[in-house]
Amino acid sequence: MAQVLVVDDSSTVRNEVSSFLSSEGIDVDTAVDGVDGLAKIGRDTSLKLVICDVNMPNMDGLTMVEKVKASGKSIPIIMLTTESNPSMKQRGKDAGVKGWIVKPFNGAAAIGGIKKLIA
Amino acid sequence: MNPINHSSTQAIARQSFEEMIAMLDHSDGVSVDTVEPDYIQSLDFSTVMFTIASSMFKVNVLLHYCERNESVDSFSRLTKFDATKNIEQQYRDYISEIGNNLCGSATRMIGNTGFSTGMSTPVMLKIHNSTQHMGVVLPSSEAHIGCMFNGNPLIYASFYLVINNDCQDMVEIKISESKAESDNSGELEFF
Numbered sequence: 456m457a458q459v460l461v462v463d464d465s466s467t468v469r470n471e472v473s474s475f476l477s478s479e480g481i482d483v484d485t486a487v488d489g490v491d492g493l494a495k496i497g498r499d500t501s502l503k504l505v506i507c508d509v510n511m512p513n514m515d516g517l518t519m520v521e522k523v524k525a526s527g528k529s530i531p532i533i534m535l536t537t538e539s540n541p542s543m544k545q546r547g548k549d550a551g552v553k554g555w556i557v558k559p560f561n562g563a564a565a566i567g568g569i570k571k572l573i574a
Numbered sequence: 575m576n577p578i579n580h581s582s583t584q585a586i587a588r589q590s591f592e593e594m595i596a597m598l599d600h601s602d603g604v605s606v607d608t609v610e611p612d613y614i615q616s617l618d619f620s621t622v623m624f625t626i627a628s629s630m631f632k633v634n635v636l637l638h639y640c641e642r643n644e645s646v647d648s649f650s651r652l653t654k655f656d657a658t659k660n661i662e663q664q665y666r667d668y669i670s671e672i673g674n675n676l677c678g679s680a681t682r683m684i685g686n687t688g689f690s691t692g693m694s695t696p697v698m699l700k701i702h703n704s705t706q707h708m709g710v711v712l713p714s715s716e717a718h719i720g721c722m723f724n725g726n727p728l729i730y731a732s733f734y735l736v737i738n739n740d741c742q743d744m745v746e747i748k749i750s751e752s753k754a755e756s757d758n759s760g761e762l763e764f765f
Contacts, residue, residue, distance in 0.1 A: 466664060467671040470656065510695060533762060537678025539685060540692060547765070554764045557682065559597050559675050561760025568762035 456501040457484035458573050462492035462516065463508040463535070468560065472506060472535070475562035481573065489514025493522055502530055503573040506556075509536040509543065517543075520550045531572050535560060579735060580715040582749040584608070586633070587717035587733045589749075590679035594672050594731075595721060598652045604728065606721045611705040614638050614718060614730045621704040622669065624677040625694040626684065630741040633680065634711060636704055637673040638720070638730040648723045669729075670696050676731060687747055711736050 458481055461472045473483045484499065486492035488511045496502060505523075507516040514522075520532050533554040534547055544555055553572065556565055588608070595601055619638040626633040639645070646665045649655070655664045673696055681693050701707065708716070713734040720730030737745045 465667055465671045465674075467668045470654070474654075537674050537681070537693065539678070539682045540690065541685075542690070544765075552765060554762050556760065556762050558678055559593070559760060564760045565762040568764065 457482045457499060458501065458503045459483050459569070460486060460492060460495055460499070460502050460505045461507075462486040462489065462505060462511070462519070464488050464511040465508070468508065468535070468558075472560055472562075475560070475566075476569070479562075479566060479570075481569075488512055489516060489519035489522075492519050496523055496528060496530065497526070504569065505530060505532040506535050506569075507532055509534055509538050509547075517546055517550055517552075520547070520552055524551045533569075533572070575715055576746065578746050578748055579737075581751065582747040583633075583715040583733055583735045584717045585749045585751045586680050586683050587719045587731065588751075589683065590676050591719045591721075591731050593679040594676040597672055597675060599654055600652050603724045604652070604721050606719065609718050609720050609730065611716075611718050611732065614720065614732065615703045615705050617727055617730070618702055619727075619730065620702075621699040622673050622696045623699055623704075624673055624696055626677055626681050626691050627694070628684075628689050628691045630689075631714075631735060631737040631745050633684070634708065634713075634734040634736065635673075635677050635680065636699075636708070636732040636734075637669065637676060638704075638732070639669050640727070640729075644726070645728065648726065648728055652723065672729075680733070683749055684747060687749060689747065705732055708732070708734055714742070 463469050469485045476483045486495050490513045509516040531553040535556045537558045539557045619640050622637045624635040714737045715735045717733045721728050
């Protein structure tokens with residue numbers, strides 16, 4: 456029963472973020488792309504937060520967010536990406552994204568916000 | 575060659591490369607320095623290419639890495655690889671990810687100067703000695719940087735600023751050679 460789902464096509468990022476969150480006592484599950492993420496969000500009712508990459512094969516992160524919102528789910532989603540372009544962030548806001556982290560992931564800088572979202 | 579753009583290409587290369595190296599879990603024994611393209615060519619490394627593009631210019635970024643066992647071993651000593659899983663696969667994934675971060679940093683620096691840019695997904699080049707072929711893109715300036723680990727070549731990056739012909743006089747990228755203090759990467763920005 457995971458609290459946070461990490462969606463990223465890079466195993467390096469999945470491992471890095473998962474091990475940091477686990478060390479903070481947070482239960483984590485992972486997905487390898489938007490399709491996998493969408494399926495897990497649909498199945499796992501215990502999820503309280505999704506951390507998602509933007510550029511991924513099969514289904515990109517923002518398309519996944521749009522599909523989650525269209526399905527009526529209200530789970531908060533934050534993007535973890537190298538993208539810092541204002542127009543990309545605006546697309547995220549319009550899709551209903553709750554927050555944005557520019558890679559590289561800095562656990563110490565992000566954990567306060569993450570804990571607020573899953574509280 | 576526009577000296578402002580040339581100096582900025584050097585600054586982008588150094589600052590983004592140093593940010594990339596900072597991703598390593600341990601960086602003791604790692605030394606960063608500028609190099610000549612001929613040196614990179616002599617290493618016979620593999621290359622992954624990224625492109626940062628705007629409507630007036632692009633920056634081709636080549637990340638040169640070694641697929642030989644000793645280099646994979648070096649990386650596994652510098653960062654966390656899962657010993658129970660395929661190390662070579664983790665290494666290739668790690669190289670793509672640090673390349674993404676390298677270009678993400680460079681894109682942010684260019685974006686902060688007012689230019690709107692986008693970034694491509696990584697492309698593994700099938701050719702060796704890739705730096706010798708980059709002359710065909712007629713770069714306005716270039717910079718090459720890399721690092722050694724315990725005296726052995728580890729990873730290198732080449733940056734090529736290519737300005738569209740009709741925009742040569744319009745593009746002036748001004749990036750300070752000292753690292754910006756207001757870098758907010760890694761922080762959660764709430765909407």
